Amino acid sequence: MTGVPDILWLEEIRKEDIPSVGGKGASLGEMASIGLPVPPAFVVTSQAFRRFLVQTGLEEPLYKILESLNVDDNDALESAAQKAKDLVLQAKMPEDLKSEIGIAYEKLSRTGDIVAARSSATAEDLPDASFAGQQETILNIKGIEHLLKGIHECWASLYGARAIYYRAKQGFDHHSVNIAVVVQQLIPSEKAGVMFTSHPVTGEPFAIIEGSWGLGEAVVSGAVSPDNYVYDRRLERTTDRLISPKMIEIVADGTYGTITRNVEKSRQEQQILSDDEVKRLATYGIVSEEHYGVPQDMEWAIVGDKIYILQSRPITTIKGATGMKKETKAGSADKVVLQGQGASPGIASGPVIIIEDVKDIGKVKEGDIMVTRMTNPDMVPAMRKVAAIVTDEGGMTCHAAIVSRELGTPAVVGTRKATKTLTDGQVITVDGEKGLIYDGVIAQQTPDAGTAKVQIASAPAKIITATSVKVNVSMPEAAQRAAATGADGVGLLRIEHLILGLNKTPNWYIQNHREEEFITELMNGIKVVLDAFPGKPVWVRTLDAPTDEFRNMQGGENEPIEHNPMLGWRGIRRDLQSPAQFRLQIDTFKRLWDLGYDNLGIMFPMVSHPREFIQAKELFRQAGVDVENVDLGIMIEIPASAVLVEDFIKAGIKFASFGTNDLIQYTIAIDRNNENVTDMYWPKHPAVLALIDQAIQACRKGGVEVSICGQAGSEPDMVTWLVEHGITSVSSNIDAIAKIRETVARTEQRIILDAARRPYGC
Numbered sequence: 001m002t003g004v005p006d007i008l009w010l011e012e013i014r015k016e017d018i019p020s021v022g023g024k025g026a027s028l029g030e031m032a033s034i035g036l037p038v039p040p041a042f043v044v045t046s047q048a049f050r051r052f053l054v055q056t057g058l059e060e061p062l063y064k065i066l067e068s069l070n071v072d073d074n075d076a077l078e079s080a081a082q083k084a085k086d087l088v089l090q091a092k093m094p095e096d097l098k099s100e101i102g103i104a105y106e107k108l109s110r111t112g113d114i115v116a117a118r119s120s121a122t123a124e125d126l127p128d129a130s131f132a133g134q135q136e137t138i139l140n141i142k143g144i145e146h147l148l149k150g151i152h153e154c155w156a157s158l159y160g161a162r163a164i165y166y167r168a169k170q171g172f173d174h175h176s177v178n179i180a181v182v183v184q185q186l187i188p189s190e191k192a193g194v195m196f197t198s199h200p201v202t203g204e205p206f207a208i209i210e211g212s213w214g215l216g217e218a219v220v221s222g223a224v225s226p227d228n229y230v231y232d233r234r235l236e237r238t239t240d241r242l243i244s245p246k247m248i249e250i251v252a253d254g255t256y257g258t259i260t261r262n263v264e265k266s267r268q269e270q271q272i273l274s275d276d277e278v279k280r281l282a283t284y285g286i287v288s289e290e291h292y293g294v295p296q297d298m299e300w301a302i303v304g305d306k307i308y309i310l311q312s313r314p315i316t317t318i319k320g321a322t323g324m325k326k327e328t329k330a331g332s333a334d335k336v337v338l339q340g341q342g343a344s345p346g347i348a349s350g351p352v353i354i355i356e357d358v359k360d361i362g363k364v365k366e367g368d369i370m371v372t373r374m375t376n377p378d379m380v381p382a383m384r385k386v387a388a389i390v391t392d393e394g395g396m397t398c399h400a401a402i403v404s405r406e407l408g409t410p411a412v413v414g415t416r417k418a419t420k421t422l423t424d425g426q427v428i429t430v431d432g433e434k435g436l437i438y439d440g441v442i443a444q445q446t447p448d449a450g451t452a453k454v455q456i457a458s459a460p461a462k463i464i465t466a467t468s469v470k471v472n473v474s475m476p477e478a479a480q481r482a483a484a485t486g487a488d489g490v491g492l493l494r495i496e497h498l499i500l501g502l503n504k505t506p507n508w509y510i511q512n513h514r515e516e517e518f519i520t521e522l523m524n525g526i527k528v529v530l531d532a533f534p535g536k537p538v539w540v541r542t543l544d545a546p547t548d549e550f551r552n553m554q555g556g557e558n559e560p561i562e563h564n565p566m567l568g569w570r571g572i573r574r575d576l577q578s579p580a581q582f583r584l585q586i587d588t589f590k591r592l593w594d595l596g597y598d599n600l601g602i603m604f605p606m607v608s609h610p611r612e613f614i615q616a617k618e619l620f621r622q623a624g625v626d627v628e629n630v631d632l633g634i635m636i637e638i639p640a641s642a643v644l645v646e647d648f649i650k651a652g653i654k655f656a657s658f659g660t661n662d663l664i665q666y667t668i669a670i671d672r673n674n675e676n677v678t679d680m681y682w683p684k685h686p687a688v689l690a691l692i693d694q695a696i697q698a699c700r701k702g703g704v705e706v707s708i709c710g711q712a713g714s715e716p717d718m719v720t721w722l723v724e725h726g727i728t729s730v731s732s733n734i735d736a737i738a739k740i741r742e743t744v745a746r747t748e749q750r751i752i753l754d755a756a757r758r759p760y761g762c
Contacts, residue, residue, distance in 0.1 A: 004549065006048035006097055007104045010041050015292075016711055016733060019474060019497055020045045022120030022180040027312050034291050036284060036309045039185040040111055042104045046122055046178035048097055049155055050503070051552040056091040059503055059554075062159065063175060071168040074362050074381065077161050084159035089152060101151065102144050104183070111185060114252070115141050117150035118182040119157055134163045134377055135179060139215060140186055140252035147183065150256075154181045162377045169384070172477050175503065187308045188252060189301035191272050192216035193226055194397030197285035198295035200315050200405060201345055205233040207282040210395040211272040213263055214249030216299050216310065222374035222394030222401075223260065224248055225414040227272040228341070231282040238278050243271050244395075244414070280307055288312050293739030297402070314735060335438045337428070340390070340415035342435035343401035348387035348410045349429040349441040352422045355379070369428055371418050375400040383407060388430035390418045390437060404432070412437060465744045468729035470537070471737055472709055476528035482734050486741075489536035490529060491657060491731020492603070492709035495585075496545040498525040506543070506581040508555025515584055522588045530597045537599050539657065539709075539731075541635065542585055544605040546570045566662075566671075571606025576615055586623045593630060601631035603657060608640040610651040617652065631655060637662035637710075642691040649702035656699055657731070660710030664688050683712050684721075693725050700726055707731055716743040723747040 004020045013021050013029025021029065025043040032038040053059045065084050071077050108115065119135030136157035138150040157163060158179040167177055193211030198204060210219055210226040218224040224247065230240035245268050253259040273281075281300055284307065288296045292314065299311040353364055355372040361382035364370060370386040372379070374393045383389060383403055387410070391400050394413035404411035410432030415421075418437070422428065429438040470491035471482045476498070482490065499506065502521055509518035530538050546565035550556040562568035575582035592600050604616055613634055621627045632652075636642050637659030645656065660683065665671060667688050670681045682688075699706035707729040712718040714736035722730060723744055732740040 004045055004047045006045055006051070006100050008043045008045055009104075010038065010043075013043065014711065015735075016472075016714075019122055019178075020047060020180065021182075022046065022122050022178075023313060024118055024120035024311060025180050025182050026120075028182060028184070030291070031288065031309055031312055034287065036287065036312075037307060038309055039187055040108060041182055041184035042108060043120065044097075044101060044151055044181040044183065046180045047549065047552060049179050049181075052091070052093060052097065052155070054503070054552050054554065055094055058087055058091055061087055066159075066164065066174050069164070069168075071165045072381070077165060077381075081159055081161035081164055084164075085156040088156040088159060093148060093152060098148060101148065101183075105144055105147055108183065108185060113142055114186045114188070115147065116182075116184050116186045117141060117147065117154050118184060119154040120180045120182050121158060121163070122178050122180075134166050135160070137217075138256070139217065139258050140254075140256065142255040146256045151181045151183070155179060162380055165381050170477075184310075186252070187301040187303060187310070189215055189308075190303055192299070192301040192310075193219040193272075195281055195285050195298045195300060196295065196315060196397065197282075197289040197298065198315065200295075200297070200396065200401075203295060206239075207231040207233060207278075207285050208396050209273065209278055209281055210397045211300075212246045212249065213267060213272070214251045215258060216301060217258065218248065218250045218260075219395065219397060220299065220399065221376065222391060222398030222413065223250065225393050225416070226395045226397075228395055229273060229278045231278050233282065233286065236279070238275050241271070243269060245269050246272075277302065277307070284309055293736050297397070335440065335442065336436050337439045338390070338412075338415045338418055338421055338437040340412040340418070340435050340437070341395060341401075342431065342433045343394075343396055343398075343413045344389075344404035344409060344411035345433040346388075346408070346410035347429065347431050347433075347442075349427065350387040352424055352426045352428055353386075354419055354422065354424050355382070356419075369430060371422050373419055374398065375403065383409065388412075388432065390415060390422070390430060392416055392418050463741050463745045465741060466748055467723055467727065467744045468707075469737060469741045469744055470539075470707065470709075470729055470731040472713075472731050472733055473529055476525045478734065479529045479532035482529075483532040485734060485737035487533075487536075487737055488729070489533055489599070490538040491707050491713075491729065493526065493529055493538060493540045494544070495522065495526065495540060496543055496549075498522055499543060499545065503553050505550050505553050505555035505559075506584055507578075508553070509584070510580050511555065518584055519588050519591070522585070523591055526588070526592060526600075527597075530592065530600060533599065535599060537601055537631070539601040539603045539631075539633065539655070539707075540589070541603045541605055542572065542575060543581070544571045566665075572604045572612050572616060573606060573608075575604075576612060576619075579619065582616075582619060583623065586620055586625065589620075590623060590625050593625070598630075601633060601655060603633045603635055603655075605635045605659070606638065607634045607648075608638050610644060610647045613648060613651050613653060633657065633705075635659045635709075636695055637666070639663070639667050639691055642695045645695045645698045646702070649698065649704055653704060655705040655707065656695065657706070658692060658695070658708040658710060658712075660688075660692075660708060660712040663691065663710070667691060683715070683718060689721070692722070696722075696726050699728070705729060714740065716740065719743050720747045724751065 010029045010032045015026045015030040018026045021043045065080050069080050117138045136154050141147050141150050196208040199206045209229040212218050212224045212226040219226045225244040228242040232239045249263050250258050250260050295315045296312045297315045301308045350367045350369045352371050353368040358378045364382040366385050368386050369388045371390045374391050389404050389411040391413045394400050410430050412435050429442040468488040470489045471487035472492045473482050473490050474494050474497050547559045548565045551559040617627050631654040633655035636656050668685050670677050705728045709731040713730045714732040
């Protein structure tokens with residue numbers, strides 16, 4: 001998405017828009033687009049947050065506070081976090097942004113003026129790292145002044161201790177992580193909870209649903225031990241249910257925030273969900289999982305007989321078994337001192353450390369067993385150290401369970417009385433699979449080849465396809481996750497996110513004679529991705545940032561104001577008119593080639609005529625690049641480039657890749673970000689397909705690799721059509737690689753079988 005405004009409505013958002021709306025916002029937009037019952041909402045974008053930082057002059061002071069911070073020093077971390085949060089909270093929000101938010105809130109209020117402000121960071125709810133709860137969510141907000149306060153608090157929470165710690169440990173650069181805020185109509189839920197669409201450890205087709213009274217925060221935080229339902233998707237029925245005493249509920253209070261209150265006795269042991277409600281929830285879960293192609297962790301709410309879906313993110317904790325599995329020896333019954341729910345598999349022994357309050361986490365040492373009533377995101381630094389985790393409250397979907405599975409730490413939750421039964425220093429053994437806690441050390445045994453059952457699990461063989469299946473990458477931080485998919489290379493690496501993360505325009509570096517600093521930053525970012533894909537092609541797209549994004553950065557003060565930046569001064573047209581800016585990119589690429597990265601290919605965006613490619617190629621030549629022996633290609637995202645593709649082939653392109661998001665818009669004159677016409681956005685419009693087919697056939701005839709890197713490359717039905725029409729490769733989003741590789745293989749096999757079955761001579 002380019003030319004991103006300060007406010008976006010769910011109808012305008014799709015899952016590839018994470019850099020603008022964060023993981024939560026992108027997921028909500030995607031769910032709404034496929035018809036799931038998502039409450040209406042708008043998003044205050046990360047670009048609005050970045051503009052706030054620039055206009056208030058906060059960027060440099062904030063980053064100075066975080067520079068060289070040792071996040072493992074708890075006192076230093078807390079001090080730095082408090083200083084950073086104070087800076088944000090004391091700064092004034094721009095008046096024009098306040099006005100925009102006010103207009104959007106008034107529009108949303110037509111269906112209900114009680115909302116929630118949910119932080120949606122750009123390093124959250126990603127396919128391999130969720131760590132839910134790192135930033136704030138404010139529930140029950142009424143009135144514009146309260147809403148502005150809530151948004152401000154969400155922004156400040158990006159610099160909370162737990163968020164700073166998380167980013168440091170996950171390898172995210174503080175400069176490149178932004179935050180959006182989802183403003184969503186609050187559902188006054190009578191009951192709510194969490195659902196895993198598949199088993200969160202084994203990945204088996206069992207939907208695990210947990211729920212309690214009131215708002216879902218009680219379940220997510222682990223404040224209550226919820227009811228637990230297991231729905232077998234193969235049998236299409238509930239096969240197990242555990243009804244727990246639900247002692248408290250969280251409900252809305254006044255015009256800002258919530259309260260926790262006791263549940264009356266008549267409801268405490270009452271079953272939350274009927275079998276019909278479980279089935280309906282599971283059905284929504286299956287729809288979401290099939291759409292995303294990976295199991296989902298979803299939040300839901302029910303009012304009367306209406307179900308709402310509040311959030312969906314990938315389950316990050318499903319583990320593939322490797323080798324043999326350790327088992328406990330049968331322990332005597334008198335050694336079992338507690339039982340709860342096995343929330344994260346594994347067995348660990350160690351001394352108990354009871355944590356009454358987050359302030360106590362400084363006492364935690366490596367190898368301890370953390371015992372607490374329930375965990376919260378502030379405890380993550382300590383949770384990383386311990387050998388196992390035990391809680392009084394919570395279920396399979398609570399914070400302790402999710403984080404423990406992600407860390408690979410054994411955990412037992414919902415024991416009711418661990419903090420009262422166990423004592424500091426007591427040595428225990430935790431079995432995170434069976435949900436049992438033993439007094440003392442229970443010896444473990446590794447199955448003997450001759451006497452024990454050996455559980456052998458081998459990873460499935462990689463599916464081999466003739467059509468290359470590549471991956472799209474937006475940030476270097478995602479490189480390892482992208483490589484772990486087994487993708488055949490990178491079909492699109494966007495460098496604008498690297499540059500936007502610097503918060504200074506290329507022109508700023510030129511004017512301040514700091515070109516070398518820019519080249520080094522850009523080169524290091526690209527190198528991370530190249531190193532993750534040795535011997536595999538990595539296609540880097542040259543800068544394609546629109547003027548309105550540059551305007552909010554240092555050095556962007558003189559950017560032209562364009563009525564429609566999407567059709568304005570961007571892509572190759574800007575680079576050719578700004579040779580100094582283009583030269584910075586060329587010098588970066590040349591240094592990487594000189595270092596031996598011959599898998600690097602460069603792709604020019606927004607080309608409309610072969611002369612633009614020829615001009616760009618000549619500038620590379622003048623910079624000392626051996627242009628005949630490097631891969632230079634184009635994006636086909638303008639109808640003109642599809643129509644003239646044969647001329648581009650004659651001009652010497654080595655490859656071409658369809659940017660379908662723009663190609664669709666420019667072919668049928670539909671702005672997918674315009675809520676008035678989004679329902680007319682048609683990826684498989686006959687004119688679009690005709691242009692793509694024409695270009696594929698021309699590229700095949702000319703011996704040029706042709707690929708796709710737009711959103712359509714992540715959609716199975718479109719990929720099936722592309723393979724049938726002879727595309728050379730496809731490039732998909734990280735979370736879609738497995739699904740798309742399977743789609744490609746199945747399509748290729750069918751083509752081969754159809755040819756083999758055809759009568760001879762026909």
